[in-house]
Amino acid sequence: MKRIVAILLTLVMLAASLSFLTACGDNSKTLYVLNWGDYIDPDLIKQFEQQTGYKINYTTLTSNEEMLIKLRSPDCIYDLCFPSDYVIEKLIAEDMLAEINKDNIPNLKNIDERFIEISNQFDPGNKYSVPYMWGTVGIVYNKEMVDEPVDSWNALWDEKYAGQVLMYNSMRDSIGITLIKLGYDINTRNADQVAEARDELIAQKNIRKGFFDDAIKDDMIGNQGALAVVYSGDAMLCIDEEEGNPNLEYVVPKEGSNVWFDNIIIPKTSSKQAMAEEFINFLCDAEVAKQNTEYIGYSTPNKAALELMDESWTENPVYNPPQDVLDRCTIFHDLGDFLSVFEEAWNKVYFEN
Amino acid sequence: MKKLGSIFKWAYLALTLVFLYAPIAVLIIFSFTDSRTMSKWNGFTLTAYREMLNDSALMDALKVTLVVAIVSAVAATIIGTTAAIGINSMKRRRRLLVENISQLPMINPDLVTGISLMMLFSFIGLSSRLGYLRLILAHTAFNIPYVMFSVLPKLRQSSNLLYEAAMDLGCRPTQALWKVVLPDIMPGVISGFIMAFTLSIDDFVISWFVADGVQNLSIYIYGLAKRGISTKINAFSALMFVVVVTLLLIVNIRSMRQEKLDAAQRKKVAKNG
Amino acid sequence: MKRNVLAYPYIAVWLPIFVVVPMLFIAYYAFFDNGQFTLEFVKSLREPMYWNVILRSAWLAVRATLICILIGFPVAYMLSKMKKSAATLLSIFYILPMWMNALLRTYAWKVLLADGGIVSVILEFFGIHGVSLLYTEGAVLLGTVYNFLPFMIMPIYTTLMKLDKSYIEAASDLGANGFQTFIKVVLPLAKPGIVSGITMVLVPSMSTFAISKLLGGANHALLGDLIEQKFLLSSTGYGMGSILSLILLVLVLISTAIMRRVEKDNGEAEGGMLW
Numbered sequence: 001m002k003r004i005v006a007i008l009l010t011l012v013m014l015a016a017s018l019s020f021l022t023a024c025g026d027n028s029k030t031l032y033v034l035n036w037g038d039y040i041d042p043d044l045i046k047q048f049e050q051q052t053g054y055k056i057n058y059t060t061l062t063s064n065e066e067m068l069i070k071l072r073s074p075d076c077i078y079d080l081c082f083p084s085d086y087v088i089e090k091l092i093a094e095d096m097l098a099e100i101n102k103d104n105i106p107n108l109k110n111i112d113e114r115f116i117e118i119s120n121q122f123d124p125g126n127k128y129s130v131p132y133m134w135g136t137v138g139i140v141y142n143k144e145m146v147d148e149p150v151d152s153w154n155a156l157w158d159e160k161y162a163g164q165v166l167m168y169n170s171m172r173d174s175i176g177i178t179l180i181k182l183g184y185d186i187n188t189r190n191a192d193q194v195a196e197a198r199d200e201l202i203a204q205k206n207i208r209k210g211f212f213d214d215a216i217k218d219d220m221i222g223n224q225g226a227l228a229v230v231y232s233g234d235a236m237l238c239i240d241e242e243e244g245n246p247n248l249e250y251v252v253p254k255e256g257s258n259v260w261f262d263n264i265i266i267p268k269t270s271s272k273q274a275m276a277e278e279f280i281n282f283l284c285d286a287e288v289a290k291q292n293t294e295y296i297g298y299s300t301p302n303k304a305a306l307e308l309m310d311e312s313w314t315e316n317p318v319y320n321p322p323q324d325v326l327d328r329c330t331i332f333h334d335l336g337d338f339l340s341v342f343e344e345a346w347n348k349v350y351f352e353n
Numbered sequence: 354m355k356k357l358g359s360i361f362k363w364a365y366l367a368l369t370l371v372f373l374y375a376p377i378a379v380l381i382i383f384s385f386t387d388s389r390t391m392s393k394w395n396g397f398t399l400t401a402y403r404e405m406l407n408d409s410a411l412m413d414a415l416k417v418t419l420v421v422a423i424v425s426a427v428a429a430t431i432i433g434t435t436a437a438i439g440i441n442s443m444k445r446r447r448r449l450l451v452e453n454i455s456q457l458p459m460i461n462p463d464l465v466t467g468i469s470l471m472m473l474f475s476f477i478g479l480s481s482r483l484g485y486l487r488l489i490l491a492h493t494a495f496n497i498p499y500v501m502f503s504v505l506p507k508l509r510q511s512s513n514l515l516y517e518a519a520m521d522l523g524c525r526p527t528q529a530l531w532k533v534v535l536p537d538i539m540p541g542v543i544s545g546f547i548m549a550f551t552l553s554i555d556d557f558v559i560s561w562f563v564a565d566g567v568q569n570l571s572i573y574i575y576g577l578a579k580r581g582i583s584t585k586i587n588a589f590s591a592l593m594f595v596v597v598v599t600l601l602l603i604v605n606i607r608s609m610r611q612e613k614l615d616a617a618q619r620k621k622v623a624k625n626g
Numbered sequence: 627m628k629r630n631v632l633a634y635p636y637i638a639v640w641l642p643i644f645v646v647v648p649m650l651f652i653a654y655y656a657f658f659d660n661g662q663f664t665l666e667f668v669k670s671l672r673e674p675m676y677w678n679v680i681l682r683s684a685w686l687a688v689r690a691t692l693i694c695i696l697i698g699f700p701v702a703y704m705l706s707k708m709k710k711s712a713a714t715l716l717s718i719f720y721i722l723p724m725w726m727n728a729l730l731r732t733y734a735w736k737v738l739l740a741d742g743g744i745v746s747v748i749l750e751f752f753g754i755h756g757v758s759l760l761y762t763e764g765a766v767l768l769g770t771v772y773n774f775l776p777f778m779i780m781p782i783y784t785t786l787m788k789l790d791k792s793y794i795e796a797a798s799d800l801g802a803n804g805f806q807t808f809i810k811v812v813l814p815l816a817k818p819g820i821v822s823g824i825t826m827v828l829v830p831s832m833s834t835f836a837i838s839k840l841l842g843g844a845n846h847a848l849l850g851d852l853i854e855q856k857f858l859l860s861s862t863g864y865g866m867g868s869i870l871s872l873i874l875l876v877l878v879l880i881s882t883a884i885m886r887r888v889e890k891d892n893g894e895a896e897g898g899m900l901w
Contacts, residue, residue, distance in 0.1 A: 027482065032566050037576025038583075042410065057566045058410065060576025065858035066561065073471060075481045077565045163758070169844055171859060210761045210843020214578040215733065222392025224740055224760070237581060243389045296580070339861040347855070351679050351847050362704050366716070369701055373723045373775070375744075376734035380726060383737075391733050392740075432636060439633025449886060451637060453879055456825070457645050460878045461652075462833035462850045464857055465871045468864070469648035476647075494644040499777075502825050506785050506818030516629075530629070540784040544717070548780060548826075551724045574727045582730065590726050597725065601718060609711040 030055045031275055034067060034078040036262075039133075040283075041295035048282050054275060071096060071267055079270040080279060085261045086172070088129050089122040089334035097128040098266040104277035105130065107284035114326070115301035119261060121331050129263035130280050131301040133293070135232035136259050136321060136329055137173060138252040140217075142245070145226035153181040153253045155227055157200070162207045164226035166219055169211035171346040172332055173258065174201065177229060180255050187333045191341050198345035202352075211350070221245045231260070233298035235318050240297075250318045252325050259329035261301075377594065384588040389581035401588035411589060414573040421485070421560075421569060422553040425492035430546040432493070433500030438534065440501075441508040452505075458495045459502075466495060467562030474563060484567030491563040492553045499552060500545035507541030508534075649875075656868035667865040676852070676870065683849035684877070686763075687831040690770040691778075694827050695820065697771070698778035702819070703812065705779075706786035717783055721776040732769060732840045739765055739841070761843035769837040774830070778823040785819030786812070821889050829878055849874060 037060035045056045059078075061067050064087045070076060071091065083091065091097050102108055108130065115131045123129045141150045145164060156165050156177075167174055176186040178197040188194065209225055217234045219225050221244055230238065235250035237243055264283065266276045282288055286304035293300035293309075299319055300306065306314060314320050335342065383391045387400045405411060440451050458466055470491045479487060515537060519529035535542070557571035564572070574586055656667055670676075701720065705713045723731065738745050739759040746759060759765060789812060797807040835850030844851070849870070856867030 036579045037573065038580040042408075059564075059566060059568050060572060061561070062575050062578065063858065069468065069471075069562070069858070070565070073475055073481070075475045077481045169839065210845045211839075212843060213839060214581075215736065215840060217581065218390040218392040218733070218736070221390055222737075222740060223742075224392075234580075237389060242395065243393065243581075245393070337861065343859055343861065346859075347675065347852075350844060350855070351852060352675050365700060366704060369697060369775075370719065372697075373720065373772070375738055376731050376772075377723050377726055379734040379737050380730055383734075391737050432640060435632045436636035436640075437633075439630045439636070442629040443633065451633065451641070453882065454641060454645060456829065456878070456882065457649055457875065459826070459829050460833070460875055461649075461871060462835065462853050462874075464835070464850075464854050465652060465867070466648070468857060469651045470644075472651045473644070473648045476651075477643075490644070497640070499826060502822040503781055503784065506781055506822045509818045510785055510788055510815070526629070540787050541781075544780040544784050547718065547721055548777060551721055551776070554725050555728050557728065571727055571729070575729055578729060582733065586727070586730060590730060594722075594726065597722065601715060601722075605711060605715040608714075609709075612709065612711050 028272075029053065030057050031080060031272060031279060032057045032059070032078045033279075034059050034061055034070065034081045036061060036082065039082065039262075039296060039298075041292050044283075044288055044292055047288075048279060051282075052278065054278075056279075076267055076269045078267055079272050079276045081265050081267060082132055082262050083265060084332075085119075085122045085263070086332040086334045088263055088265060091265065092123060092128055093334065093336075096268055098268045098270060098273055099127050100130065100266060100280070101273070101277055104274060105281040105284060107281050107286075110284050110286055110289065110302050110304035112301050112303040112306075115261070118259065118331060119263065122261075122333060123263070129265045130284065132262050132264045132283070133233065133296065133298040134259065134261045134301050135299050136252050136325065137168075137177065137229065137231055137257050138235065138250055139227055140220050140230040140235050140238050140248050140250050141227045142220065142223065142225070143247045143249055145223075145247075149249075150227065150251055151254050153177055153255055156229070157181070157204055157207060159207065161226050163209055165204070165208045166216050166225040166228035167204075167208050167211045168216060168229040169213045171342060173229065174211065174349075175342055175346060176258055176332065180253075180257065183255075186258055186330050187335065189335065189338045194341050194345050198348055201345075201349045220248060223247075232318055232321070233296070236297040236316075239318065252321065252329065254328070256328040256330065259326060259331055261331070262298075380587050381591040381594065383584050384591040386584055389583045391582075391584075391587070401584040402592070404583070404585040405588045405592070408585060410568075410573060411570075411585070414568055414570045415589075415593075417485075417488070417567055418554060418569040418571075421488045421492055422550050425489050425496055425553050426546055426549040428489070428493045429496035429500050429549045430542060433497045433545060433549075434504050434538075434542050436497070437501045437504040437508060438530065438538075441505060452501075455498050455501055457498075459498045463556070463558035464562075467491075467559040470494065470559065471562045481565040484564045487563045487565075488560060488567060488569070491559055492556065495556070495559060496549035496552055499548045500542075503545030503548060504538055504541040507538040511537045652864075652868045652871055654868075655864040656872050659863065659865055664865075667869040670866060671869065671873070679847065679849050679852050680873065680877070682846070683832055686767060686770065686846075686848065687828050690767055690774065690831050691824055691828040693767070693771050694775050694778040695823070698775055698823065699782055699816070699820070702779050702782035702786055702816075705783050706789055707791075713783075713787075717780065720779050724773070724776055728773070728836070729840075731772075732837065735765075735769060735772070735841060736760060739768075760841065761845060763842065763846045766838045766842040766846050766848075769841040770831050770834060773834070773837065774827040777826040781822040781826065782816055782819040786816050789815055817889065821885060824885065825882065828881070832878060833874060 031054055033056055035058065045058065049056060064084050067081065067083055068087060071081065111131055115134060116126055119126055119129065119131050139150055139155065146161065155161070175194065175197050178200050179186050179188055179193060182193070182196055182200065184193045212219065216228050216230060217238050220228050220238050223245065230250070232250065238245060238248045239250060264280050266273055270276060283292065284302060286302065286308055289300050289302035289305035290308045293305060306320070384401055385397050385399065386395045387398050388395045440448055443451070474487050481487070511534065515533055516529050519533040520526065524532065555571065557575050560569050561572050574582060577586065657663060659666060705717055708716070737743060741758060746757070749757065793811050794807055797811050802810065833850040833853070835848065835854050838844065838846055838848045838851055853867050853870050856870060857864055860866055
């Protein structure tokens, strides 16, 4: 027993010192990427590494907020990151992003003008970010469990579905859809409207099963709820023939909704901007973007890629929603100091019961 | 009567083990299907196992997890045990003060520990490029109290007289500690080590905040949640589980045999004597 | 050489750097906003919501700890009476499930507790119909007990290992019945282990957060969740999260102080028992 322990220990110490050595190796060719898990086709990373001789160090994260803390840290090591729209607005306001040199990204022409325009709303002039993936927020519902087709946020407050409604565990999304339901702007700076939304969410208490994170799609696929607030990219999984549940349907309610973007940014602290831009250019290549979006299942803003894809994707209204859906959706904006009003409302909904 | 008691005993142990292993069973069952969620069975297949073996990021994460868990658990066991021996022989007032402060990493929510350690590392200038070192230091920091609180009760139980007797018999203090005190508290040290190892494997939040450019298994797996944790992770866990159990059984059968041999030996000696 | 010298490197180097300084950062954020001293965050504590959350968390942690003792003590006792090699193996089996990823384990619990899942089928077999198990406070409690049970079993088991059969035999020779033996011989011996077990279960379960989200559907959000939200979402910085962490700290230290007092009161009795 003692010998086994001794051998094990020696091995581990060896492994540890080896890893230290490799960690201290040449870093100048390594790009540090901070991204959501499984949010890029790993084969593409290999392809890029082979093409350029660079090395990609890929770290995953689980929330925009955690990412913000990392990016704010004075010794942030990341060269590329994939935050959502309102976070980018905040990062720009805090002067934390590097301006992207568009001359290094000729493939930028592949990005759909429509999305450049939307992106322009949170990144004026599209100086700091390049659209990566996008989608809408809507309702996934189980046809077997609801009586009529769902087309309104009101369904989430319908007594008929008491205990069957799954809300998304996100302050902006939950308050946002409630504001839309009440006929207000999702980026309102009117405290009374936020208070109204808060009371509406508190009144929903007995109808809602709870607030859920990523597991919301598992629950819907497993028939654990009738209606759920879901991102379109996740809805793709819910309705997928193999992985999903055939009874599920996705709708962007008629009152309107939120359209969201995950864009690529380069933190100001990065010392490898040109290399990072090379990677962005690679990701914007039509073939690459096609492979990537088909792997992930989230919608690509890359027009050239979309043209290469077959009908099962392009004709799918969840993946590629028609213009009228896009027209009734709004982007989230960073609310600055007013955010604290949202927070207070959210705290009441979340913790007071 | 005795038989009844023994049946009851084994039934109770079995029941508690069922409680502990029920989710593990679910996890393993779902490793034999190919899916992105554990809420849908897509038919029996072994593709998850193949996918797992092809996932190089997963294998890298496993390496990081094992290195960090073992190194930090060893470090925490050494530091925690020595400190506990020292603390235990201090005066009550001072002892309580140190014990209370030592408890802090246990009280703080992981998130607070994670963020404050992140601040500490950038404050003392420990570069974030040394992700491994940061991870190991942070894990050691939150593991130490668990080792201490595992060793302290054994020390409290262990009589002072033992140490003094050893000294009277001419042991040097180090010898007395090494040969008398340590064996006496060994079960506490071992269970402290095991707990430290377990916590290190299991930790996500603290690791995420302190490490940059290095990811362990939990960082990797939690990251997957956004898009659904595919059953390749189940396959991986199942395989790991089987390997660990096999190793444990091998080691233990050896020591059980040894125990039997020792007993026989003792009997012989007693007879001959 | 005095043995307490052994603690000096730890007290002089490790504790200040890795425990005290990080805590000072938190204390700083609790009382300073952008470099200005402020009592703003302390004043916010007047909000009764915070105290409701704290009470709810404390109550859950206390129940989880009690259940862990009730389930864990007999396990530890039975283990301690086995042959050493068998007991070592079994004791490791009690902690082994925790080596599987926590998120996967919790997802697996969701499969078990889901409507129409195995547990509800078993309950129906016993004539209990239509109870929702998932996303209730019970599910959160179960998840907490599940995750912390090994940390109760281990320390109690190691202290009970000292329990010599001869003690029990002696006690029964002296006319003690099973219950008396347990109260007067077994329990005092196990007390340091129980105290450590309580520390390792009660203290961290006060601040868990993922469980209440995953198994409770955030319907029973706890102090850990509150602190998490205050740190991650708050537009006013880390202040509120920090002050709440400090409150948690104070509460836990007070309860440990009480526990230590109890331990000490009985401590003399324990010495008497053994000698």
